[in-house]
Amino acid sequence: NAGVTQTPKFRILKIGQSMTLQCTQDMNHNYMYWYRQDPGMGLKLIYYSVGAGITDKGEVPNGYNVSRSTTEDFPLRLELAAPSQTSVYFCASTASGYEQYFGPGTRLTVT
């Protein structure tokens, strides 16, 4: 039981490049979330999903896209990367209102 896994762990992007952050969970959780955490700040919700085929915007969705074709996977797409997207990205899953389980994070730098 791996829990929540994220790839890659680190990435450096040039301005204007695109990439996909991968997130997979093996706990059969319906709810999945993407957060970003800037230095010294709390977690801000980017997008979330309540089940396969259903996604919704969080507090800071601009510049990102998501899809949820399966229960297990919830990839986050960055189009046209900007320096403001330099952050640590965490994926999490939960079984509806219970504790969230987090992946180890992806540290992204855009230069």
Place this chain on the structure above:
Amino acid sequence: RKEVEQDPGPFNVPEGATVAFNCTYSNSASQSFFWYRQDCRKEPKLLMSVYSSGNEDGRFTAQLNRASQYISLLIRDSKLSDSATYLCVANTGNQFYFGTGTSLTVIP
């Protein structure tokens, strides 16, 4: 107004001390509450859920006051290993709202 607010600290306490963190939430419809611990450059991990009746787990005690909309965490007999950032979380509907975290350093 932020959904969840907490004193960022930092709290610097000697080993063996008792320390308390408080947190307030703005949405009275929030359903469940949690304290998470986050070590430097790591993912948040659940410390404990918070119930109206109060709950205790070893040296940690959490309390919820729905009338005043605040949550507290008490750590007794602090250990060096307790040094971390503590995040207060409120669940409202399908979303979880995180405070910015309170930094704790336990000093030998």
